[in-house]
Amino acid sequence: MNFATALQGLQDLEPTVEEFRDAVFRGLGNMPKTLPCKFFYDAQGSRLFDRICELPEYYPTRTECALLAARAEDIAACVGPQVELIEFGSGAGVKIRLLLAALIDPAAYVPVDISRDHLMLAAGTLARDFPDLRVAPVCADYSNPFALPHLPGLFPERRVGFFPGSTIGNFTPEEATDFLRGAARLLGPGSMMIVGVDLPKDPAILHAAYDDPAGVTAAFNLNLLRRINRELDADFDIGAFAHEARWNRPASRVEMHLISRTAQTVRVGGRRFDFRTGESIHTENSYKFGIDAFARLARAAGYAKVATWTDPAALFSVHVLEAVGPS
Numbered sequence: 564m565n566f567a568t569a570l571q572g573l574q575d576l577e578p579t580v581e582e583f584r585d586a587v588f589r590g591l592g593n594m595p596k597t598l599p600c601k602f603f604y605d606a607q608g609s610r611l612f613d614r615i616c617e618l619p620e621y622y623p624t625r626t627e628c629a630l631l632a633a634r635a636e637d638i639a640a641c642v643g644p645q646v647e648l649i650e651f652g653s654g655a656g657v658k659i660r661l662l663l664a665a666l667i668d669p670a671a672y673v674p675v676d677i678s679r680d681h682l683m684l685a686a687g688t689l690a691r692d693f694p695d696l697r698v699a700p701v702c703a704d705y706s707n708p709f710a711l712p713h714l715p716g717l718f719p720e721r722r723v724g725f726f727p728g729s730t731i732g733n734f735t736p737e738e739a740t741d742f743l744r745g746a747a748r749l750l751g752p753g754s755m756m757i758v759g760v761d762l763p764k765d766p767a768i769l770h771a772a773y774d775d776p777a778g779v780t781a782a783f784n785l786n787l788l789r790r791i792n793r794e795l796d797a798d799f800d801i802g803a804f805a806h807e808a809r810w811n812r813p814a815s816r817v818e819m820h821l822i823s824r825t826a827q828t829v830r831v832g833g834r835r836f837d838f839r840t841g842e843s844i845h846t847e848n849s850y851k852f853g854i855d856a857f858a859r860l861a862r863a864a865g866y867a868k869v870a871t872w873t874d875p876a877a878l879f880s881v882h883v884l885e886a887v888g889p890s
């Protein structure tokens with residue numbers, strides 16, 4: 564196969580601007596105000612996220628990459644040969660390369676991401692670097708049901724979902740359980756999931772990771788307001804909001820907020836939203852699950868544990884799960 568045949572056409576289910584607007588209206592109409600974190604990822608948001616991954620304070624990326632590299636052979640042994648890989652929230656497509664280096668004769672790779680331009684760039688680069696692999700990108704919101712692309716002549720031994728980056732922590736535990744159940748339905752009987760999960764740890768380490776001194780995470784959070792201005796005819800004054808990261812210990816999650824520095828009114832798509840001084844827009848949760856807590860969640864979603872690994876400093880975990888259905 565060459566690059567032209569390796570890269571399949573895009574299956575495009577990108578959320579529409581109307582869906583974005585409705586979600587923003589709903590979130591800003593809530594009390595307290597919220598915005599869904601999936602809308603962080605326009606082209607600029609994806610670039611900023613890639614910069615976050617390079618920050619010295621952002622331990623999850625380098626820790627998970629080291630763990631995947633160290634355990635790639637073990638993971639390959641767990642999932643077996645000729646698998647179809649489906650990556651949820653594939654981003655820059657860096658981590659899948661660590662698995663591809665060890666997997667035996669993988670049948671196809673389906674990167675799924677909401678950020679279309681970034682997805683196409685990453686899929687094209689991967690198809691060039693792995694010319695024998697069929698790469699079939701899907702632009703979709705994975706929190707809604709979607710179908711996998713039909714790849715003629717593809718008969719994988721099994722389907723394997725890959726969900727790294729602790730992105731599962733952006734769901735509430737109930738949403739995460741629903742997501743895993745939906746993934747089992749999508750991937751079918753005998754499927755497996757490889758999930759990267761961030762562990763609870765010293766709040767000072769967490770705080771630095773989500774509020775770096777270089778201000779990249781702040782720019783990433785504030786980019787959501789810039790995106791609303793760009794796409795929804797809004798007039799957020801970006802300088803009138805401040806990024807804040809909070810460790811919510813009882814909920815075991817880091818929260819990201821945008822705090823209104825002043826009393827102000829913002830117009831979005833013909834509607835007005837009032838803010839008090841100090842009022843927050845809650846933009847993201849990043850839940851941290853201990854090993855046992857995540858095992859319970861996976862079990863409730865119909866998965867049996869195949870293997871779990873952590874790094875030596877117990878910062879991050881990687882789980883291999885098999886869909887076995889309700890217990």
Ligand SMILES: C[S@@+](CC[C@H](N)C(=O)[O-])C[C@H]1O[C@@H](n2cnc3c(N)ncnc32)[C@H](O)[C@@H]1O
Nearest residue numbers: 601604652653654676677678703704705727728
């Ligand atoms: C935290 S980043 C992780 C990226 C990469 N997997 C990693 O581990 O570095 C989350 C990724 O998921 C994508 N994403 C977030 N929410 C999504 C959703 N609801 N549906 C599809 N993709 C989503 C983002 O565009 C981004 O690429």
